[in-house]
Amino acid sequence: MQMNVSQLLKAPIGSTRNHEVSGTIDISGDDAGSEVYGEVELLRTNRGILVKGTLHTEVQATCSRCLSLFGCPLSLNIEEEYFPVIDVVSGVSLSLPEEPGYFTIDEYHVLDLTEAIRQYALLAKPMKPLCREDCAGLCPSCGHNLNQGPCSCSTQETDSRWSELSKLALANHVNKLEGNR
Numbered sequence: 001m002q003m004n005v006s007q008l009l010k011a012p013i014g015s016t017r018n019h020e021v022s023g024t025i026d027i028s029g030d031d032a033g034s035e036v037y038g039e040v041e042l043l044r045t046n047r048g049i050l051v052k053g054t055l056h057t058e059v060q061a062t063c064s065r066c067l068s069l070f071g072c073p074l075s076l077n078i079e080e081e082y083f084p085v086i087d088v089v090s091g092v093s094l095s096l097p098e099e100p101g102y103f104t105i106d107e108y109h110v111l112d113l114t115e116a117i118r119q120y121a122l123l124a125k126p127m128k129p130l131c132r133e134d135c136a137g138l139c140p141s142c143g144h145n146l147n148q149g150p151c152s153c154s155t156q157e158t159d160s161r162w163s164e165l166s167k168l169a170l171a172n173h174v175n176k177l178e179g180n181r
């Protein structure tokens with residue numbers, strides 16, 4: 001995810017360059033890595049280089065309903081300004097912004113997208129991931145994964161029927177009370 005941007009740093013402010021991103025990044029730190037692909041536009045600003053674009057990747061996630069592990073696709077809308085640590089022409093050290101959390105272009109004029117992509121991916125990962133929109137989840141009594149078909153427990157169905165009945169009874173009761181008023 002590294003690119004040499006010395007040419008763009010020498011170009012006038014407002015110059016752009018497109019860069020195709022394709023590679024593997026270790027996003028969560030515990031798997032073999034996630035494929036990342038897409039295209040970014042690099043824009044020369046007065047302070048450095050603004051990177052903008054949409055990248056696609058997939059991270060391993062645990063479904064919050066059925067607890068199965070699945071590949072969760074993510075779209076990352078990257079927009080980050082990178083600041084060079086030295087002047088590309090004179091080689092003089094440049095002062096960096098006051099605010100923390102910025103990214104830098106190193107003394108060899110290499111801009112590395114890895115850390116930004118990792119951070120964007122961690123933010124984009126859903127809090128309650130679902131392996132699919134209509135995941136059926138696990139049976140509350142036997143723990144069977146209901147995506148693989150129904151289990152032999154029938155309690156759940158009976159329970160819901162009873163609760164429908166009691167809701168109806170309650171509604172009737174309330175209606176009667178209101179009618180008496």
Ligand SMILES: [Zn+2]
Pocket residue numbers: 063064065066067068130131132135136137
């Ligand atoms: Zn699921």
Ligand SMILES: [Zn+2]
Pocket residue numbers: 139140141142143144151152153
């Ligand atoms: Zn069951």
